[in-house]
Amino acid sequence: MRHAETVTFGGSALNRAAELRGDKADVLALNENSRSIALWRGKPLICGTNLDQLALLPVSQDLFSEADEPPVPPIFLGQSEDGSALFAHDISAWEPAALDTAAMQQFVDPTQQHHPALPDDHRFVELRGVMAQLSARDAELAATARSIFGWHRSHRFCSNCGAESRMAMSGWQRNCPTCKTSHFPRTDPVVIMLITRGNKVLMGRSPGWPDGMYSLLAGFVEPGETLEAAVRREVYEEAGIRVGAVSYLSSQPWPFPSSLMFGCAGEALNEDITVDPHEIEDALWISREDMLTVFSGQHPTMKPSRKGAIAHFLLRNWLADRLD
Template identity: 55%
Template sequence: METAELVTFGGSGLDRAEDLRRDPEALAALRARPGARRVLLRAGEPLVEGSEAAPRLARRPIEGAASEGLVFLGREGDEGVWAEAVESAEEGEGRWGDLRGVMARLSPRDAELAATGKAVLGWHTSHGFCSACGTRSRPAPAGWRRDCPSCGTQHFPRTDPVVIMLVTHGNDVLVGRSPGWPEGMFSLLAGFMEPGETVEAAVRREVWEEAGVRVGRVGYLASQPWPFPASLMLGCRGEALTREIAVDPQELEAALWVPRERMMGVFEGRDPEIRAPRHGAIAAFLLREWLADRLD
């Protein structure tokens, strides 16, 4: 897909400068530059500024920030940018934004910085103890590792792979809804991959388990980092071999086949029963590409 990197949270070309994570002196020198900045997150919500229609990720000077709580995100030009978890904004204007709500209106660079910061800071919050011996671990200087002072084990942020499937049969696409979703909202089927499983096998298993539909040929389309809390969505296309639906109520509230013409009406807001997936989610992206015949 030529448009694969246009998905939200992808394609900004951020220089993550991984080599600097292992060079404390160079990292300290970058932090000491007047242009060094940090983005702030409160309970996973980024500090944004600007209008509601076009929010921007707020960037604050790094001077005065405690080094232990910072995660080095990378370089923008010659300057470094970090992420920090805080309780409140310290200076300047801004407001806390729900990342799900603002993600599609942020620039690609702001979205990538916010997603990366949210995922890594969230990992620090939930992985404060060594899984080998139970001792409280310590963050490494760049924030991309935690070290155990007792047994020496090093721990790194995790990303959980999730397959999300555009399953078609002729002119129809398979969609479902989970319990608790907003009324009328349907999306593509998705599920976590299991250890020892290929992407293709995960697609076929998840569709069968959730909707009772058999899938044949599977192909990869696009991916999306999804920091809720730390997943990588692997967008795939699958060709259904069967049409009969048997919903697993533990997984889905409903599932149905939607013709292309009706799905066009859904995205235009004209369907009285079905709402499109959230704008900015890879499900909406893949469905729009399918409707525009841009999957290949």
């Protein structure tokens, strides 16, 4: 698929400079030209009148040393084209003056948090709410930092002996001081499928989704399974549809919390849908014409998939006949 890397969170050609992780990155953090992004409880710091830019702050920003005690070590993300270093700091221990905890539990958190030490147009914002507005580089940096910090929070203890491990290699490793085991960031492979039969595409929805929200079927790849086999298994389990030929289209890092979505196309061998209620809530076939109505926002019951998600990307390219 020629447009594969234009998907959100992909295609910015970030130089991750893995050879500099460790002591060399610590030296770079002292350079006045180095910059850092900030995250608060998974929400990146966004700036600009339209909240469409990732805020890049000096690594010496007081915010980073005051928010946590002791401060959480930064993650080295890579280098900009001019050679300056890029980091990420997590200030999740900061407590805003007031929090709308009920609103924060919504499917997509609409709240914004402002730190008093920052300009008024700097806000911590749910990444899913602004991902389609960010540049490719900003989106990749935010997604990478969110995934890595999420991994550190959920993998504090050594899976080999149970002792608390320590961050190492500029955030890209955890080492156990007790049994000396090293642990590395986890990424979960997921297939998401554009299943078609003639002029129709298969759509489904999970329990708890907002009214009118449908998407392409998706599921985790199991150990010992190919992507093609995972596509066929998941579609049959969820909707009772047999799938024939399967092809790869595009991939997307999905930092919620840390998945790699493999976008695939599949040809359905039957049309009769049998939904497994333990898997999904509903599934149906949508014609190309009806999907155009969905994308225009005029469909009576179905809402368009969220911009920035790979489902939206695949459906849009299917409608434009650009899956080659």
